[in-house]
Amino acid sequence: MSSLGYFQILVFLYAFLVFSAESRKTQLQNNNYDTESSEDGAKGTRWAVLIAGSKEFYNYRHQADICHAYQILRKGGLKDENIIVFMYDDIAFSPENPRPGVIINRPDGDDVYNGVLKDYTGEAVNVKNFLNVILGNESGVTGGSGRVLKSGPHDHVFIYYADHGAPGLLGMPDDEDILLAKDFIQVLEKMHQHKRYKKMVIYVEACEAGSMFEGLLKKNLNILAVTASNANESSYGTYCGVTYPPPPPEYDGNCLGDAFSVSWLEDSDLHDMSKETLKQQYQVVRRRIGSDAESEMRSHVSRFGTEELLKDYLVSYIGTNPENENFTSNGFISSPMFNSSLVNTRDIPLLYLKKKIEKSPMDSPQRQEAQKKLLDEINHRKQIDESITEILRLSIKQNNVLNLLTSTRSTGKALVDDWDCFKTMITSFQKYCGAKVDYGLKYTRALANICNMGVDMKQTVSAIEQACSIK
Numbered sequence: 001m002s003s004l005g006y007f008q009i010l011v012f013l014y015a016f017l018v019f020s021a022e023s024r025k026t027q028l029q030n031n032n033y034d035t036e037s038s039e040d041g042a043k044g045t046r047w048a049v050l051i052a053g054s055k056e057f058y059n060y061r062h063q064a065d066i067c068h069a070y071q072i073l074r075k076g077g078l079k080d081e082n083i084i085v086f087m088y089d090d091i092a093f094s095p096e097n098p099r100p101g102v103i104i105n106r107p108d109g110d111d112v113y114n115g116v117l118k119d120y121t122g123e124a125v126n127v128k129n130f131l132n133v134i135l136g137n138e139s140g141v142t143g144g145s146g147r148v149l150k151s152g153p154h155d156h157v158f159i160y161y162a163d164h165g166a167p168g169l170l171g172m173p174d175d176e177d178i179l180l181a182k183d184f185i186q187v188l189e190k191m192h193q194h195k196r197y198k199k200m201v202i203y204v205e206a207c208e209a210g211s212m213f214e215g216l217l218k219k220n221l222n223i224l225a226v227t228a229s230n231a232n233e234s235s236y237g238t239y240c241g242v243t244y245p246p247p248p249p250e251y252d253g254n255c256l257g258d259a260f261s262v263s264w265l266e267d268s269d270l271h272d273m274s275k276e277t278l279k280q281q282y283q284v285v286r287r288r289i290g291s292d293a294e295s296e297m298r299s300h301v302s303r304f305g306t307e308e309l310l311k312d313y314l315v316s317y318i319g320t321n322p323e324n325e326n327f328t329s330n331g332f333i334s335s336p337m338f339n340s341s342l343v344n345t346r347d348i349p350l351l352y353l354k355k356k357i358e359k360s361p362m363d364s365p366q367r368q369e370a371q372k373k374l375l376d377e378i379n380h381r382k383q384i385d386e387s388i389t390e391i392l393r394l395s396i397k398q399n400n401v402l403n404l405l406t407s408t409r410s411t412g413k414a415l416v417d418d419w420d421c422f423k424t425m426i427t428s429f430q431k432y433c434g435a436k437v438d439y440g441l442k443y444t445r446a447l448a449n450i451c452n453m454g455v456d457m458k459q460t461v462s463a464i465e466q467a468c469s470i471k
């Protein structure tokens with residue numbers, strides 16, 4: 001009996017030693033991702049593509065998020081030759097920028113613009129370039145540095161996209177240029193087929209970001225996508241003039257960051273990424289933006305694709321800053337944001353203009369210009385709101401159309417089946433109604449629902465034309 005007890009202890013000790021050696025090994029591998037062999041003996045490299053899909057000063061936050069991410073990757077040990085950045089680059093030196101040449105991503109934050117590599121700027125920030133860059137197709141790229149992902153079968157790829165979105169799409173600086181979920185997914189599948197990565201992590205900050213993947217991203221591609229919002233809700237800006245903590249007053253009420261983005265970025269700034277898994281960060285971010293709170297004012301951070309990747313340490317995608325080695329915890333970044341810290345992304349342009357009017361001297365040309373812009377924007381939105389119901393009425397020849405505006409398909413089903421129909425609708429909605437990604441395109445779900453009902457496409461296009469030319 002006693003010898004058996006002794007034997008058991010020995011077995012236990014042995015198991016314990018093997019286990020610690022294994023976990024030490026994993027940790028070492030993760031720490032030295034660039035130099036250490038992966039399990040099949042081949043060397044892997046970390047690659048990243050960062051993209052801010054908007055322009056203009058009131059969209060400050062997207063480029064701020066992207067620049068901040070760049071700084072994290074660099075401090076984390078990724079090399080410039082493995083990072084590709086898309087940003088319009090009209091913020092740092094905008095005449096509206098109170099700190100010329102500087103971009104910050106939080107009220108007391110450091111400059112995140114300094115040193116950022118800019119591969120694709122201005123009009124080179126577009127769908128065609130983005131898709132060809134991730135595909136590694138040099139001949140498909142126009143303008144910019146011409147650099148593309150040169151990743152291979154042993155590499156990890158990290159893609160981070162910050163922009164406006166709408167059901168089924170993400171925006172680009174040119175309003176007519178949109179990234180349709182279906183096209184993005186097709187390119188990801190091609191990358192998988194051509195063995196352009198071993199594992200891939202995609203973070204998306206946008207309204208209805210979940211609709212880019214829901215029912216579309218297959219689970220067997222070794223891709224994990226984490227989105228700021230689910231398929232049917234807005235995302236939120238933060239560090240805005242109306243929120244707490246506010247940005248410095250000279251920022252006129254603009255938002256310095258996005259809630260989901262600053263949550264993962266600030267978490268990555270502080271912690272040792274060789275000890276934090278993707279799952280842990282997912283939970284930190286959900287807690288910080290209050291995804292589980294019973295509030296309409298919160299978005300639900302969501303994930304899609306290959307769940308096994310959640311076990312991976314972040315270091316093997318975004319690196320880790322050696323200075324964070326001994327960091328333990330920080331209450332600020334793990335406690336939920338206040339309601340008053342969040343602004344619905346679609347309200348930001350209006351708030352920005354209102355604040356501008358408040359701050360400009362009476363009768364000044366700036367004030368008049370801002371007043372006119374605000375009025376135009378409010379009228380435009382009202383018109384879009386009215387047109388969409390009219391479009392639905394004319395297409396399905398019924399008056400009761402409200403359910404088409406809000407009805408969503410069951411979880412796990414893509415927004416639409418006939419993407420050609422969807423694309424045609426969107427193009428017409430843009431062309432005839434002037435729908436833009438930061439407001440009007442929020443109604444694309446209704447257009448998708450019409451496609452799903454099998455309504456004749458020509459009939460709907462003429463409904464769109466008719467509804468919007470009445471005005």
Ligand SMILES: *[C@@H]1O[C@H](CO)[C@@H](O)[C@H](O)[C@H]1NC(C)=O
Nearest residue numbers: 128132135137138139140141
């Ligand atoms: C690369 O881009 C060019 C130009 O758009 C296109 O013709 C070609 O098919 C692309 N190649 C691949 C492998 O996608």
Ligand SMILES: *[C@@H]1O[C@H](CO)[C@@H](O)[C@H](O)[C@H]1NC(C)=O
Nearest residue numbers: 210230231232406407408411
């Ligand atoms: C929105 O989508 C989520 C899943 O993505 C679902 O649980 C929820 O019920 C949907 N909400 C509405 C109002 O359809």
Ligand SMILES: *[C@@H]1O[C@H](CO)[C@@H](O)[C@H](O)[C@H]1NC(C)=O
Nearest residue numbers: 294295296297298338339340
């Ligand atoms: C946040 O707002 C929601 C209503 O949108 C409310 O139910 C909730 O109590 C608020 N939370 C806090 C902490 O103020």
Ligand SMILES: *[C@@H]1O[C@H](CO)[C@@H](O)[C@H](O)[C@H]1NC(C)=O
Nearest residue numbers: 272321322323324325326327
């Ligand atoms: C972390 O702590 C260890 C042990 O005290 C120390 O050797 C190391 O230099 C510390 N690292 C940093 C970045 O401060």
